[in-house]
Amino acid sequence: MTAALPANAGNLSPAANKALAQLLERGKQTHSNAVLVLQDGHKLGHYYPDNKAPGPIELMSVTKSVVALGIGQLLDQGRIKSLDQPVADFYPEWKQGLKKDITVRMLLDHTSGLQNFRRADVEIYPAPDAIQLALTAELSSKPGTNPSYNNKAVNLLAGIIEKASGQPMDVFFRDGLFKAMDIHPGPWSKDKAGHPYAMAGLSLTAADLAKLGELVNNRGQWHGHQLVATGYIDSMLAAGPLEDGSGGLLWWRAPQWMHFDTDPASYDMLRGRGVPEATVRKLQTALKGAHFDDPEALQRGIAKALGADAKSIMADQLISRGIGPYRLFKRSQGPIVAYYGNGDGGQYVVIVPKANLVAVRQIDAGNDAESADEGYADFVSAVLRVAEASGAFGKDSPPH
Numbered sequence: 001m002t003a004a005l006p007a008n009a010g011n012l013s014p015a016a017n018k019a020l021a022q023l024l025e026r027g028k029q030t031h032s033n034a035v036l037v038l039q040d041g042h043k044l045g046h047y048y049p050d051n052k053a054p055g056p057i058e059l060m061s062v063t064k065s066v067v068a069l070g071i072g073q074l075l076d077q078g079r080i081k082s083l084d085q086p087v088a089d090f091y092p093e094w095k096q097g098l099k100k101d102i103t104v105r106m107l108l109d110h111t112s113g114l115q116n117f118r119r120a121d122v123e124i125y126p127a128p129d130a131i132q133l134a135l136t137a138e139l140s141s142k143p144g145t146n147p148s149y150n151n152k153a154v155n156l157l158a159g160i161i162e163k164a165s166g167q168p169m170d171v172f173f174r175d176g177l178f179k180a181m182d183i184h185p186g187p188w189s190k191d192k193a194g195h196p197y198a199m200a201g202l203s204l205t206a207a208d209l210a211k212l213g214e215l216v217n218n219r220g221q222w223h224g225h226q227l228v229a230t231g232y233i234d235s236m237l238a239a240g241p242l243e244d245g246s247g248g249l250l251w252w253r254a255p256q257w258m259h260f261d262t263d264p265a266s267y268d269m270l271r272g273r274g275v276p277e278a279t280v281r282k283l284q285t286a287l288k289g290a291h292f293d294d295p296e297a298l299q300r301g302i303a304k305a306l307g308a309d310a311k312s313i314m315a316d317q318l319i320s321r322g323i324g325p326y327r328l329f330k331r332s333q334g335p336i337v338a339y340y341g342n343g344d345g346g347q348y349v350v351i352v353p354k355a356n357l358v359a360v361r362q363i364d365a366g367n368d369a370e371s372a373d374e375g376y377a378d379f380v381s382a383v384l385r386v387a388e389a390s391g392a393f394g395k396d397s398p399p400h
Contacts, residue, residue, distance in 0.1 A: 012044070016389040020045055023382040027361060030346065030376040033057060034206035034362040037386070039355065041214060044386075046206075056186030056203035057362045060343025063202040066212060067157050068108060068250040070173060072220070072232035079164040080104060083235070083249075087156065090163045091135055101143045104160065108249040109240040112153040113141040118315050120151050120199060129193040131159040147241040148322045151199040154250070158198040170196040181215065181222055183208040200343065206360045209349050213358035216251075216339065217351040237339050243324040244331065252342055254350075254380050256334035256393055260292040266328045273321045279313055282306055283328065296378040298325060337393065338384060346376040350383045355392035359383045 012020065020037060027035030027047040033054050035047040048054065059066070074080040081089075083105040088094035094102065098113075106112040114137045117123050127133040134156045141148075161169045170188040178185060185208070189201030196202075204212075215221070216237075220228035239245030239253065246253055270280045286305030292298040302325055303310040314325070340350040345365040351358050361379045387393065 016386055019385040019389040031374050032361055033364045036206040036210055036360045038210055038358045056205050057364045058203045060200045060347045062341035062343040062347045062349055063200045064154055064250040065341030066202055067198045068236055069228055070161055072228040074164045075232055076229045090160050098139055106143055107153050107156055110150050111144050111147050111241055113139045113143040114153045115140040116150040116152045118319055130155040130191045131195050146322055154199045155197055158195050180227055181211050206362055210358050210360045213349045213351050217353055217358055243326055252340050253336045254338040256337045258295055258333040260298050260329035260331050262287050262290045263330045275317050279317050294381055340380055348379050350380055352387045355387035355390055357387050
């Protein structure tokens with residue numbers, strides 16, 4: 001056994017200790033490089049291969065959640081006027097046409113309307129300048145009308161941070177938030193023009209990423225200093241326009257429980273959005289009368305329905321049309337109790353404010369395509385089980 005027993009879990013109930021041990025063991029089973037769980041700022045437990053904490057690991061899209069904190073600092077400093085300030089104030093070439101209506105908020109909540117390929121290796125990584133790629137992109141929808149996860153648009157935040165602060169984004173963080181929190185980042189991936197990516201590319205240790213989780217859990221306060229305004233943290237974590245309020249401003253929101261039942265009306269919606277008939281029929285046949293008790297079971301059900309090409313079908317035929325997996329189902333859920341950043345390969349930082357829990361999971365996969373047993377797709381649910389077993393949610397329990 002290389003999964004560490006809880007390091008500071010003496011005050012946990014037997015049920016919570018069991019849930020924590022299962023979370024850590026699952027970290028081992030999924031070939032994690034780091035799993036770290038804190039409560040009230042103290043370590044409950046960890047898993048590291050050979051019990052040795054690794055160095056900084058690339059956060060993938062959890063980088064977005066970190067970048068959102070930098071935007072909050074610039075707002076507090078008055079260097080960005082408001083979340084609804086036009087991007088054209090920073091890039092005057094957008095002062096004409098519909099792009100003049102795109103705001104900083106729209107880059108954060110994925111409603112800019114910029115044309116986008118979901119996979120970054122299609123356009124973004126080959127491009128010499130990720131910011132210019134975003135600036136010259138066509139619009140695929142009217143700004144503010146069609147929420148759609150957009151790596152290309154998010155990269156514009158790197159340019160805005162540089163223009164507002166007078167420093168490249170990586171330097172702004174290194175000399176500002178990271179210095180204040182004694183965070184020591186690894187390399188931050190950049191395009192050929194030298195711009196750090198805002199969509200991905202930041203490397204942090206699990207302990208340093210957990211510090212940022214603590215900052216958010218404490219509503220912007222760190223060791224008695226208000227590093228990010230409380231009001232901004234609240235706005236960042238509030239429900240945005242993404243599907244069913246699941247996203248805030250580059251952070252995700254998790255309810256205490258979720259149940260899903262097939263919605264027969266969804267298939268006409270798919271046809272109306274132009275999803276190929278063969279895909280609609282696969283889903284309609286395989287999911288007839290289906291019920292799932294959590295998002296992970298739902299994802300497995302959809303993957304089974306779509307077969308070997310499920311991942312590409314979801315990305316190219318559904319998500320590209322603004323259709324997330326939840327849209328196929330009638331959904332019931334409990335209150336929002338957790339917030340998290342999530343990156344390809346299964347990178348996570350999760351906070352559960354009612355339990356004062358912060359949890360991090362990292363894997364150094366080396367590319368975007370994790371093996372089937374490495375993603376730890378149920379990490380958020382595992383963290384919630386620890387919180388629930390510790391009594392954080394009171395006597396409320398999900399209906400069955």
